[in-house]
Amino acid sequence: MDFIDYLDSRPIYQQIADRYRQLILTGVMLPDEQLPSVRKLAMELSTNPNTVQKAYAALEREGYVYSVKGRGNFxxxxxTLKSKQKEEMKGKMIDLIKEIQAVGLNSQELFAEAMEEAAEDDRD
Amino acid sequence: MDFIDYLDSRPIYQQIADRYRQLILTGVMLPDEQLPSVRKLAMELSTNPNTVQKAYAALEREGYVYSVKGRGNFxxxxxTLKSKQKEEMKGKMIDLIKEIQAVGLNSQELFAEAMEEAAEDDRD
Amino acid sequence: MDFIDYLDSRPIYQQIADRYRQLILTGVMLPDEQLPSVRKLAMELSTNPNTVQKAYAALEREGYVYSVKGRGNFxxxxxTLKSKQKEEMKGKMIDLIKEIQAVGLNSQELFAEAMEEAAEDDRD
Amino acid sequence: MDFIDYLDSRPIYQQIADRYRQLILTGVMLPDEQLPSVRKLAMELSTNPNTVQKAYAALEREGYVYSVKGRGNFxxxxxTLKSKQKEEMKGKMIDLIKEIQAVGLNSQELFAEAMEEAAEDDRD
DNA sequence: GTGGTCTAGACCACA
DNA sequence: GTGGTCTAGACCACA
Structure with a gap:
């Protein structure tokens, strides 16, 4: 249940936020469903409540979650979250395409190869 | 000549390394060509020599550059740099594709849209 | 009948107090009319009796309501409530005007625009 | 120089952020001007560096400030900040107008009175 | 020196 | 019990 990866370069609070962002966007967590309490999650991940708090605050700021004092985070x-998410992904893709083109590679070809390899990974 | 962007979130030493990595991979800088000296580049960019040093060290570690004591960096x-670079880019692309698919979006479609927008940005 | 909005940033006890303050000031609730009992309202709103109690206590402190032991809140x-309320609103308006002027904006113009948009919202 | 008001209901990090937001929007602080370092400001305000950090992080998130690692905040x-600010003020005004109307007061009249009193305060 | 992250732990408001 | 703020202090990356 502990999804924190200390070798990951992302700070812990980011990893937590990324994780829940994903759970919400993929529909694993449903509207109005309660997130684990700050303290409980901190215990589970053997991390500090402040760190979880920071992750939840980011999620609230971004509109993924609402927080009710004395009750919890939901x-x-x-x-609009889905379309926002799509724009975000597109932004990342555009950046990557530009990076690829900047070094003189063919982004179309590279995308095709990457798609194949990604599919292969799935079959593993 | 000052390519450092303080609004960029990347640390300065990274921006310098990224810059020269690109110049080398795109063939703007040729084999055995000398890079500006640490001090000179630091002056030009009005930054700290330590910072330039750190960028050059990274480039050497990655095999883009060799340093000759008392002479400079070349x-x-x-x-194999080109193919190594391509594998790196493909790796990034595969990661992004997986991320996109994980949230249930169509990576093919999103790539196509990103290509269009990237082209538009270029025309600006 | 449940007027609590969990997405609202105000705490629940505040929302309850605000609601009844409004009902009283607009004349929907008349002098000596009885408010719902703490327990009944708590049930209706599926919230904690302590929370309703806190709201009623605030209303009493502010002079909107009087409580009779064993009978209820009225x-x-x-x-003077009306004029007290007006002074409160005027105070808020003065604060906002000063804030607007402090950043160099035209409060007159901004008020006019806000009036229009407020009216539009109503028509929705 | 200590602008923190412990009687103020706003949390300290908010007061700090509000303060610098205002300094920037009113042009007291100019583009690329450096803000006091986290530690220095914390000392000056006899508060904790974390608290200042939280304020600066908010300002960065909102686009008022950019932060350069190892250098400082600028x-x-x-x-677009100005127009963003205007929208914010208008939003506050709309909320207040609705509140006023909700209790059956005349917002136009109340605004006029508030303007007068605000002007009087200035002459003091 | 400068910003950013994190821990440990306290304390408050709220339900 | 639940979230939110704050302090004291450590440690890391960066310039």
Missing amino acids: VRANE | VRANE | VRANE | VRANE
Whole structure:
């Protein structure tokens, strides 16, 4: 249950936020479902409540979650999250394409090869 | 000549390394060509020599550059750099594709849209 | 009948107090009319009786309500409530005007625009 | 020089952020001007560096400031800040107008009175 | 020296 | 019990 990777270069609070962002966007967590309490999650991950707090604050700021004092943090039912997410992914893709082109590689070809290899990984 | 962007989130030594990595891979700098001296580049960029040093050290570690004590830093003539670079880019692309698919988006479609937008940005 | 909005950033006890303050000031609730009992309202709102209690205590402290032990809470017939309320609102308006002017904006113009947009919101 | 007000209901990190937001928007602090370092400001305000850090992080997130590792925090030259600020003020005004109307007061009249009183305060 | 992250632990508001 | 703020202090990356 401990999904923190200390070898990961992302700070811990980021890893937590990324994790829950994903759970919400993939529909594993449903609107109004409660996230684990700050303290409980901190215990589970053997990390500090402040660190979890920082992750949850980011999620709230970004609109993934709403927090009710004395109650907990809950998944927000936000129709626009999906499209926001898509824009984010597109942004990353554009950056990568530019990086590829900047070094003189063919982004179309490289994408095709990457797709194949990604599919192979899945079959493993 | 000052290519450092303080609004960029990457640390300065990274921006310098990224810059020269690119100059080398795109063939703007040729094998055995000399890089600017640490002090000179530090002056030009009004930054700390330590910072330039750190960038050059990274380039040497990665095999882009070789350093000759008392003489300077020079571009390495390494045929394999290109393919190594390509594998790196493909790796990034595969990661991104997986991330996109993990949230249930269509990577093919998103790539196509990103290509268009990247082209538009270029025309600006 | 449940007017609590968990997405609202105000704490629940505040939302309850605000609600009844409004009902009283707008004349929907008349002098000596009885408020719902703490327990009943707590049930209706599926919230904690302590929370309702805290809201009622605030209303009593502010003079909107009087409580009779063993009987309940009742709207106070206070002629001065209206003008007190007006002074409060005016105070808020003055603070906001000063804030607007402090950053060099035209408060008159901004008020006019806000009035229009507020009216639009109503028509939705 | 200590602008923190412990009687203020806003948390300390908010007061700090509000303060610098204002300094930037009113042009007291100019683009690329450096903010006091986290540690120095913490000393000056006899507060904790973490608290200042939290304020600066908020300012960066909102686009008022950019941070350079190992260098410091600097005012961002953002043309759009002004209009963003205006929207924020308008939002506050709209909320207040609705609140006023909700209790059956005349917002136009109340605004006029508030303007007068605000002007009087200035003459003091 | 400068920013950023994290821990340990306290204390408050709220439900 | 639940979230939010804050302090004291450590440690790391970067310039």
